[in-house]
Amino acid sequence: MGETNGGHDEGRLWTVDEHLTDILRQLTPLEPIDVPLLDAQGCVLAEDVTVPVALPPFDNSSMDGYAVRVADLAGVRDGSPRVLDVIGDIAAGDATLPTVHPGQAARIMTGAPLPPGADAVVPVEWTDAGRGGGPATTMRAHSADPSGATGQVRVHRSATAGAHVRPRGSDVAAGELALGSGTLVGPPQISLLAAIGRARVRVRPRPRVVVISTGSELVPPGEPLTPGSIHDSNSFALTAAARDAGALAYRADTVTDDAEALRDAIEDHLGRADVLVTSGGVSVGAYDVVKEALSGGPFGGAGAFGAVGAFGAGVPFGAAGSSGTAGSGDGGGADGGAGSGDGKGGSGDRDRDRGGSGDSGGAAGAGGASSSGGGAAASGSGGSGVDFRRLAMQPGKPQGFGLLGPARVPLLALPGNPVSSYVSFELFVRPVVRTLMGMTPVHRPVVRARCVEAVTRSPRGRRQFLRARHHGDGTVTPVGGAGSHLVKALAHANALIVVPEETTDVAAGTDVDVVLLT
Helix, strand or coil, X not given: CCXXXXXXXXXXXXXXXXXXXXXXCXXXXXXXXXXXXXXXXXXEECCCEECCCCECCCCEECCCEEEECHHHHCCCECCXXXXXXXXXXXXXXXXCCCCCCCCEEEEECCCCECCCCCCEEEEXXXXXXXXXXXXXXXXXXXXXXXXXXXXXXXXXXXXXXXXXXXXXXXXXXXXXXXXXXXXXXXXXXXXXXXHCCCCEEEEECCCEEEXXXXXXXXXXXXXXXXXXXXXXXXXXXXXXXHHHHCCEEEECCCECCCHHHHHHXXXXXXXXXXXXXXXXXXXXXXXXXXXXXXXXXXXXXXXXXXXCECCCCCCCCCCCCCCCCCCCCCCCCCCCCCCXXXXXXXXXXXXXXXXXXXXXXCCCCCCCCEEECCCCEECXXXXXXXXXXXXXXXXXXXXXXXXXXXXXXXXXXXXXXXXXHHHHHHXXXXXXXXXXXXXXXCCCCEEEEEECCCECCCCCCCEEXXXXXXXXXXXXXXXXXXXXXXXXXXXXXXXXXXXXXXXXXXXXXXXXXXXXXX
């Protein structure tokens, strides 16, 4: 590939793998931040967490019943109960414990410490609960019958040592690894972290993704359509997809087909986004505003944010035929600097603006932790800009990618047809989000399945991604046609059938690769 002209790279047809590899090689995970425990949900741990004290920290009862000495119950069976003296109650949280001597028992509640002298717990259902007669079904509340803490209890069954006792450290031992770095923090992980006393934890934050749809024909849902207009679905679908991928995603106001308006919108969101995603305007039409706005001027050329060429020396992704070597030329422009830094997160500290979400440009949340060198972490050096490419795929042939501003925020320009936009997100944007989060794997799972129906007329030289329903029996069925405007078919699909570049038809019953979307 020779030098590009104004951010365009349409001299060759890129493969899906080349495009994705080139994007991901320029990114590194976001810098870790220290957050309160609940704010860690959905983030990836950036530290190994060890257990400071054993869990549970003491032997405790797993049942409501009586703490006993096993030796006192030898030979006990139904019809021949053993009578023990009750020396008191032990409730969860009690610190002062009575000692159980031969012939004695202590009434004990679930979670309460096992008292000295006792070596087992018998459930209340194995006893008469101190009320005489046969086995009981429950204890009376202490407030209603304080006498249950004293007197005698008849035990109808014997027990073995350790019965119904949760030993100290039986969950995790002190010094043991509780959770490793790279663990996705969900409710069970938060439960463990809280149980071992962690109030804060170090994580890689969820990337802030700003989604901008372009098109003068777009009308927000809920507003009436006028002649020639359609409802904007892409920005909603992409925002939802970004959240599903783990990001904090924000839907910006739709931008008309005006290059200056788009540049203003991008500049407005650039300082508070880790990823920018645009939809539409990347093809070859006269009104393809994204290509017009980002191929030159302040973002792609020698302007306020850019470097000369897309990434520095006019060779944004390396030599022809390769998936790229980072362009390392010096970058010009007022905010581009010399282009010689390592690019790992921009210049200086930046408020991550975490804690908020919403539509219509609500990219700035309600405050949050400040992280050093905020913004998307990108490897390599040089300036910033957007490169537009043609990919050997269907749908989604036109694509754009670049790193903008001093923080080198990734921008992915997706095509405007709804199916093309969504498929492009799954193939390219989702891996970007998960890379920035430090998650593995970054890709959707791919399985083999038997295609129930034949696939005809797949274009030679293009990797086709067909909407499909993947079934639990190892089969898959195409859903709808190949048209990139068929939103209903997309809504009923849970997978994508992958038809390789040189395959023009797939016979019914053939095994195919299937990308699982759920």
